[in-house]
Amino acid sequence: MSIDLLIREFHEVDWSRLEQAHEAAAKVLPALSDPVVLGGLWDRMAQDDALAKGAESFNAFQKFLLHDDRETGLRLRLHIFSEYMVEEAHNHRASFSSLILHGSYRHFLYGNVEDVWGEEEQPATVVEPRFIQEQLPGTSYTLHHAFVHSTYATPGTVSLVVQGPRDRSSFRILDLAEGTTRTRLSGANVADVQEPGERKLDRSELGGIRDHLVSLGLLV
Template sequence: LPGTPHPPATHQGKDRAVITELTQPLKDLDWNDTPRVEEATTKILNAFADDRGLLRRVVRAVPGDEHLCELAEHYDILDKLVFHDDPAGWRLRLHIFLPGYFDRPHNHRWTYSSRILRGSYQHTLYGLDDDLDENTDVADLQPYLVRTEKAGDGYTLHHRMIHAAVAEPHTVSLIVRGPAMKDRFLVADRNTGKAWWQYGAAKESKEQAAKKRMTAAQVDSALRGLADLQLI
């Protein structure tokens, strides 16, 4: 936050040690084994959700870390803040759902676990992506489960699951995002009936990456919003 000093180096060192200890179960984890991922990530999500002092310090340290700032992404209806990027390929991050947020059915490049810190969203599951491609008839996608994820709820989603969400404004979720299992994922739009592939950072142009990268001002604005919501 502007005018707020970064956490002292002593705190940062201790917090990194805490993250190392908390995330030890993720070492050599099979991210295709959804039950094991759920078991390993639940304790991590609970630790940050229950210890808001720890969450506050690690998130407020983001502006002082050039690498983490480069990973922060801003979209018109969603902000993503990464507060730990592990060499093994997995990340810890916050998702901030902005007013007007709606989602299109899509799969993911990675398996992830989520814990809702504030707000809620309607979560729709459509089944596995076995036959999903750019020629998919979006109208044929069948919702198999519709539920409301609310503050305190958590779940783990395999990267092959197709899902979508419609969020209340300023819903915030804590994410353990696994390493990428594939180069691309598919997004489908029910309104237009079209579907298209989206690619990870390794296959993006510099222009595409720069377009979604958060500026320093946007990172500060996101932190102010989280503070106003009394989350950090």
């Protein structure tokens, strides 16, 4: 099945029904993670100006926009985690499903953002996790956009993520070490850098990153 036909499996998904989204992801993400298919997605991204501009680096990870459907809001991303450990908890703008391809991370779940931290203008307090799980290669999960979580990845962990349409224009981040909170806006609503270490990846860097993924057996 072609890349586009695989991705089309998500077009009928109602992302307000997480079980439906998870079932679609459990079927499609493993197929998209086939090294030949994933290599094709990577090369298509590298050759597409708009997708290549979506490649970004942060302190804790790099993310690559492999597919962006403006009509449905569906996005497909590849994440590569660095050695830098960021002690943060956050929710998201959109619900998503993630499949671990390489490495692992410890996953902490805290609860719904409004229940955990209250209203946006109220100061957040550090909370204890309510669920902890080791995400290993081949494992997947689906998370609602309102749910607060944190991840602590082994260096070099790689995950494939499919994101549904955005339900929020911003999301909230809690610095677990400092006990301070901040809000990150949608990229469409802000022009400046918002996070430490944030920068656009130069297109010339993509080749070296591809070679690294090939060495891990994730791309052909």
